[in-house]
Amino acid sequence: MAPPRPKLRVRDVEIGHRSGRKGTYALAVDGLSFDVAPNEFIAVVGPSGCGKTTFLTAVAGLIPISGGTLELDDHRIDGPGRDRSLVFQQASLFPWRNVVQNIEFGLKAHGRLDAAGRARVAELVELVGLGGKGDKYPRELSGGMSQRVNLARALATDPELILLDEPFAALDAQTREVMQEELTRIWQADGVKAGKTAMFITHDVPEAVFLADRVLVLSRGPAHLVADIHVDLPRPRTPAMKRTPEFLAMSDRIVDLVMAQSQIGKQAQPGRRVTSDDHAGVAAG
């Protein structure tokens, strides 16, 4: 039941970089393959330092891949493009621009800041819950509000694929819960279709399960795919869902998979490699 044309096609992707003083070649990602369907929200989890952010950076076009293919809408990704936008881990807002001007930046960079673009920005300010705060400057915003602006800035350009790099990692627990809820609401409300295609990187498994249609588990570095889990929880999702047995069972299962990858010295069983059409669920039982 995989859709005929994937939005994002990842095939045998390998990312390497030179590190250390001797410049030894190290692989961050090795033989990663999966597909992302249009309008799908996927979350990528894995042990810390496994190369998930490196992979996301490559999809954003900020670093090159050293092997395999990476295609968005059948076009090879070979640099940053207008069809993608990135929600940064640090909000990285320009302190000299107010909320509205920060959200406008992408459109301005694309030369599309016309009346329609401004209307879109005004709509987004309301959508992300910053109504009436459009003329505030970043130094006046809390961490949660900054990430709302960060998200709105990425949505403003109407990208084909939106990449989110642990955007809630630096927030406190309560704000984080609120923002997860807000993100599902915004994602479902924005756009005429079921939502934009999105790839969300996190190390927080419940967060991944709560937000995503599919959760990909990566191995410890160099990263390859360990499990591809379809999250069949109904939408719209509410915080109450986090306490249902289905949710908890799924989270536990994925946490176990990630933990098995995190444990040092357990290299004997690196986990069977799965491909994206292997929808059987958990690979390493």
Next chain:
Amino acid sequence: MTTQVSQPASPIAGPIERAINARKDKKLTTGTLGLIGLVVVLGAWQIAASAGWVDASFASSPVGAVRALVHMIGTGELWPPLLSTLESVAYGMIITVVVGIPLGLLIGRSNTLYGLTEPLVSIMYSVPFVVFLPIIIFWFGIGAEARLVIVVWSAIFPLLINVIAGARNVDRHYLQVATVFCAPRLLTLRSVTFPATLPFVLAGVRQAVGRALVGAIVAELFMGNAGLGYVVQTETSGFKMDDAMAAIVVIAVLAIVLTRSVAWIERRFTFWSSSV
């Protein structure tokens, strides 16, 4: 538009308002204390002069200085030297800004240029510029051009140091945002690199203005035929201490007005900077 202005005034003083008020009170106290200090010193000076403990023709006195100042304003003999000094500072600052800012940006953005010039700029910044005075006189004479050289020489290094630091410290994340959204080079320069550097540039200009005034006065003291420094020099030589003191008062006011103006511009344009 400062952030304080944009915040609505709350009828009930919250902790933030109270903190702001406390800071205002503290500011007021500092201001009052400063005034008291000034009055005490001037008073002691005046008493010492009036009581004859010091010779007023050597030491002048506050009243004498003010009287001389009023006289200088009355006859209009204050204006030509004041304008002359201002002219030196203005021309010197124009050259300093026009040369210093682009040069600083260029050095800061190039690792090679930075490596090559960093020790030189640091040395020139640290060495008191007055030691070059005899050499500058030897090279350029004692005319207006030589005075301009001294003003620029003293003003440009603090500006360069700041602009270079600013250009080198543009946050990597800001540039990454520009890259991800495919911002054209010119837009990145205008909307990201320039505003990110602006606080450093303006801090540099503020320091440079102070140093330009010092340069102008020093040049007038040693080789001038006009300007406030020249007035101090000639009046002192003529034993007219009240007039010399009056000129010094004018220089002090000028220094405060110049640096405060740039500080105001700084707050006006970089109010968003958290370091302000």
